[in-house]
Amino acid sequence: MAQPQTLLLMLFGDFVLDRGVSVFSGSVIDVCARLGVSEHAARSTLTRMVNRDLLQRRRAGRRMYFGLTERSTAILRDGRTRIWETGAVNDRCDGTWTLLSFSLPESWQRQRHDLRSQLAWAGFGPIQGGLWIAPGEVDAQQIVGELGLEAHARVFHARAGALTDIGALVRDAYDLDGLARNYAEFLARWDGPPPLTDPLAARLSLIAEWLHAIRRDPRLPVEHLPAEWPAVRAQKVFRELETASLAPARAIAAGLLDVI
Incomplete structure (x- = not known):
């Protein structure tokens, strides 16, 4: 299970990024409850994220709203590129x-x-x-x-020249066992019966755990990786689940999130 800060970043990345809006703290707490995060933990996480320049406060009447900062916007855009544009499988390397x-x-x-x-x-x-x-x-x-x-x-x-064994070079320069283990852990949780039934909670957890799996992946050419490299299956599972979760999660978020 991802940490509360990571899950909240996924929430803001999915429903706030590039919209120019802030979210009511009570809405954030409601989402956290769906994720099994207590109100106290949610409020503490929001405070830490403000202190780390990941969120900024905005008061409207008696209500407190939270929006993205320049720093968190850059982090989330980078994550969006890695998740939806770059991908985890490098099958088009030109050498x-x-x-x-x-x-x-x-x-x-x-x-x-x-x-x-x-x-x-x-x-x-x-x-x-x-x-x-x-x-x-x-x-x-x-x-x-x-x-x-x-x-x-x-x-x-x-x-590389003809005498260079790229496969050996890759094995020496990168922790292939560690990279494979990240994908194996993702598949163990998501390639089967869904671990979460709430669509919004499932989507935020899915994206957070996928980002954890790929964030340190250098996207090595697949032809130089061991056979049955788990990133291939993991990426297929992620994309299928992400597509299926989008509409129901957005429907819930639309009714749950109070934004200004």
Whole structure:
């Protein structure tokens, strides 16, 4: 089960993003009740999200409403791209790889940590030392630029030579067992009898758990992955359930959410 903050982000991403509206706190609490989250936990989560610049308060009379911030809008748009546009299965790779090499002073531990975190989020895996690789053409220059590390990194776009065993390289650079385990856990919960009968609660949980499964997936070329890669089945299950849940969940949300 996803954490309350993640579920609320899914709520705002599904029914508030790009609408320019705020949601009454009582409506949010009603949705949380459908998800098995107590009123106290819901209110605490809303407060934490405001403190983390994920939500902003807006008072109207005696009522408190919550809307998205620039930060949460960017996070949700990125998630939307990963879920509905990019997908989890890379079956159209043209053989191009992005290589990034960097060399940072030993004392720059924070900068090294930040760079590695950003690279992992962007789909990179370490080959050796300061050399990382990602499938396709990734805008790695933007990553190092935002961290102020342009003078310490080099970016290349290349294709593997005939002597390079891409399958072995992928196994060395990425935690394939961990990636597969995320999809296996998703399938164990959703590929069968529905774990939740409430359409709105089921939809928010489904999207939250799918995002958890794909968020660290670098979308490696499927031809270089083990046979029966679980992302293929998991993506099919997700898309079928997401499509089926859309209309009933929206009907419930329309009657439940008080927005301004």
